[in-house]
Amino acid sequence: MATKKKNTEQGIDWNYSPSLESTSHLKLKKKYDLFIDGEWVKPSSGKYFKTVNPANEEVIAEIAYGNQEDVDKAVKAARKAYTDVWSIMPPAERAKYIFRIARLMQERARELAVAETLDAGKTIRESRDIDVPLACNYFFYYAGWADKLEYAFPNRKVESLGVAGQIIPWNFPLLMAAWKIAPALATGNTVVLKPAETTPLTALILAEIIEESGLPAGVVNIVTGHGDTGAAIVNHPDIDKIAFTGSTNVGKIIQKALAGTSKKLTLELGGKSANIIFDDAPIDQAVEGIVNGIFFNQGHVCCAGSRLYVQESVAELVIQKLKSRMDSLYLGNPLDKNTDIGAINSKEQLETIHKYIKIGKQEGAEMYQPKCSIPTKGFYCAPTLFINVAQSSVIAQEEIFGPVLTIQTFRTVDEVIQKANNSPFGLAAGVWTDKGSRIFNLSSKLRAGVIWANTYNKFDPTSPFGGYKESGFGREGGLHGLNSYVKLS
Amino acid sequence: MKSKLVKKEIIHSDNIFSPSIDKVGVEERVARFQSRSIKNESKLQGLKIALNMIDLTTLEGKDTPGKVKQMCYKALHLHDVHPNLPSVAAVCVYPSMVRIAKNEVRGTTVKVASVSTAFPSGQAPLDVKIRDTQFALDEGADEIDMVISRGKFLSGEYNFVFDEIAKIKETCGKARLKVILETGELTTLDNVRKASDIAIYAGADFIKTSTGKIQPAATMQVTYTMLMAIKDYYDKTGIMIGMKPAGGISTSKLALHNLVMVKEILGNAWLTNEWFRFGASSLANDILMQIMKMETGVYQSSDYFSID
Numbered sequence: 001m002a003t004k005k006k007n008t009e010q011g012i013d014w015n016y017s018p019s020l021e022s023t024s025h026l027k028l029k030k031k032y033d034l035f036i037d038g039e040w041v042k043p044s045s046g047k048y049f050k051t052v053n054p055a056n057e058e059v060i061a062e063i064a065y066g067n068q069e070d071v072d073k074a075v076k077a078a079r080k081a082y083t084d085v086w087s088i089m090p091p092a093e094r095a096k097y098i099f100r101i102a103r104l105m106q107e108r109a110r111e112l113a114v115a116e117t118l119d120a121g122k123t124i125r126e127s128r129d130i131d132v133p134l135a136c137n138y139f140f141y142y143a144g145w146a147d148k149l150e151y152a153f154p155n156r157k158v159e160s161l162g163v164a165g166q167i168i169p170w171n172f173p174l175l176m177a178a179w180k181i182a183p184a185l186a187t188g189n190t191v192v193l194k195p196a197e198t199t200p201l202t203a204l205i206l207a208e209i210i211e212e213s214g215l216p217a218g219v220v221n222i223v224t225g226h227g228d229t230g231a232a233i234v235n236h237p238d239i240d241k242i243a244f245t246g247s248t249n250v251g252k253i254i255q256k257a258l259a260g261t262s263k264k265l266t267l268e269l270g271g272k273s274a275n276i277i278f279d280d281a282p283i284d285q286a287v288e289g290i291v292n293g294i295f296f297n298q299g300h301v302c303c304a305g306s307r308l309y310v311q312e313s314v315a316e317l318v319i320q321k322l323k324s325r326m327d328s329l330y331l332g333n334p335l336d337k338n339t340d341i342g343a344i345n346s347k348e349q350l351e352t353i354h355k356y357i358k359i360g361k362q363e364g365a366e367m368y369q370p371k372c373s374i375p376t377k378g379f380y381c382a383p384t385l386f387i388n389v390a391q392s393s394v395i396a397q398e399e400i401f402g403p404v405l406t407i408q409t410f411r412t413v414d415e416v417i418q419k420a421n422n423s424p425f426g427l428a429a430g431v432w433t434d435k436g437s438r439i440f441n442l443s444s445k446l447r448a449g450v451i452w453a454n455t456y457n458k459f460d461p462t463s464p465f466g467g468y469k470e471s472g473f474g475r476e477g478g479l480h481g482l483n484s485y486v487k488l489s
Numbered sequence: 490m491k492s493k494l495v496k497k498e499i500i501h502s503d504n505i506f507s508p509s510i511d512k513v514g515v516e517e518r519v520a521r522f523q524s525r526s527i528k529n530e531s532k533l534q535g536l537k538i539a540l541n542m543i544d545l546t547t548l549e550g551k552d553t554p555g556k557v558k559q560m561c562y563k564a565l566h567l568h569d570v571h572p573n574l575p576s577v578a579a580v581c582v583y584p585s586m587v588r589i590a591k592n593e594v595r596g597t598t599v600k601v602a603s604v605s606t607a608f609p610s611g612q613a614p615l616d617v618k619i620r621d622t623q624f625a626l627d628e629g630a631d632e633i634d635m636v637i638s639r640g641k642f643l644s645g646e647y648n649f650v651f652d653e654i655a656k657i658k659e660t661c662g663k664a665r666l667k668v669i670l671e672t673g674e675l676t677t678l679d680n681v682r683k684a685s686d687i688a689i690y691a692g693a694d695f696i697k698t699s700t701g702k703i704q705p706a707a708t709m710q711v712t713y714t715m716l717m718a719i720k721d722y723y724d725k726t727g728i729m730i731g732m733k734p735a736g737g738i739s740t741s742k743l744a745l746h747n748l749v750m751v752k753e754i755l756g757n758a759w760l761t762n763e764w765f766r767f768g769a770s771s772l773a774n775d776i777l778m779q780i781m782k783m784e785t786g787v788y789q790s791s792d793y794f795s796i797d
Contacts, residue, residue, distance in 0.1 A: 012534075013757055014538060016526070019528045284508065284717050285514025285515065288514055288517070320724065454514065
């Protein structure tokens, strides 16, 4: 865990003792079934798959592998719950259930945080301080809208859609479940949700919470499985709406599959977001923003600030400071409260990241990694940056979804706007400058769904999130997020 | 460590680059340091390091020789019940008390620091400040804690502030100079950064947050900003500058958070009382209480710790 430091010949060698978050309060089952119609049911195929802790490669639990038949069962339950109960329930009553789910999540916050860290490899600091509280907040926020929809859409008639099929990724498992379920319930829809195959645990604990909350059976169904399980949801004829967060490739497949159907669709896909540092920026805070932008959650963030643009006059200083800051990051056991960089989510993803690092070297870019020791078991990748990268480099064009940053320099405002927009993606961007007018100028010209000024990777339930171009369409969060789950007339 | 004396280039305060500071970003960064979990051996070691960094201070109009002598005894005998404790780094007093303090700690590792330059306001002409400093040195002070002219700084007379520090440094000779910025009066972190840079380039061996007379004093945000100025200077020149947060650090937890910050920004090299100090009076007892708790398993009442 120790990282390189200057001057260690003098001074005192003071290191942090291990400070592991306790796992004793987390009572996991050995085997998890599907949550359909308010009950835990065995998968019709009888098959289960293993979910692994990426920090040490140990199996955590066995998870039901849902197939088409199971999805059909879940959709039928959701349809029945929709017509018989949920769509005709007074909205204020709906709100009570959603508030109750939020409160129960808060009560079990520690459990959820530890489960998230075990299953996803993200640091306990992040799951404890960011993922779980934020997930609760999305439920609280949307619970508040449930009986106020007529004010959200004045002079319009607001109707729910029906059954929503939701497929979520492995980078923020619980948070993405909250982003999807909360607005769907608030607007009167019922849900069939499939968590990612590498990170199903917190969605299953959420199912336990939902059970405990007394939410009418069938309103939320959780069907775990792999890609084919997701495909069964996408292709099910009785689903009214598909919400997908994940890779651009799968997003394209889904959009093709839905062509010609009446299903509504929102896609939140990949990104290659530009983080732009001007010479008048608060340099040290900008360096923190760069670190937070790309190394947050090991870079498994669709809106990660993976393309850094630094104005030439401060480039040398920024790169020097960035390297020095990277040296002080602690990489290691995600359960340690002092770990800054946890484990890569899966072996597959680690291989993808390694492939891109190799490409970066082959392309002739200069690589920097701090000298941190990598645990021998588990999937880890040192924070990495590439200098002397061109706009045409593969590593500057494709989404890596790991702790890998590319750095380019620029001279003028127009140049950086052009370069930032020169990408098939358009999810997010960051602008660092002391000049307010420049922030407004850039935010109106950058083609990205979210633009952060003098900060990065900040999320809030009241704020819409979504992309341009190949980053997808539709917005989640805020008032805009309601729009994706209602029919207006 | 390079000597400070190698630096001979002429510096004009207008030529010092002080990056702008974003307060929200600083608060976020500081919160990360505060979320570090310091447990077991690292906690005990950290507490002892912190104890050894304290400048035990009494700076009151009502200070008497008796009070100063008692404090000096405490500096050398923090808690004799515990055999393996370090002493504090220094005692910090007014110039009039320097000789008394020096007599008490002579021959030990504990140094005598004296505030000077019309502490705490600094509202006196330069020649008075020089004489004040010279008097403290003549009385036997090992270290001088001067205050900057905040009024001049706030009215934009940076060169005045720079020259004044340089003059006092000249007066100090071999004695180490700590420059107090009184950050509570500078009000913005941009000002804190600018004043830090001016002090460092003008010859400060240490930069120090506060006199202890003005609130807020040594907040984590202010100390962070000053540590970054020290880091930038070190990266540029290879010369180490010391840091002394003073005022408001009265708990072990806060002291440990400060050490975390020093370690992660400047590295272990700064983790000695040669490069980092706490200006505090009640901190020592809180640390002692924590150490005894860790070693005996129970908290003892404050009556078991002397209050000199």
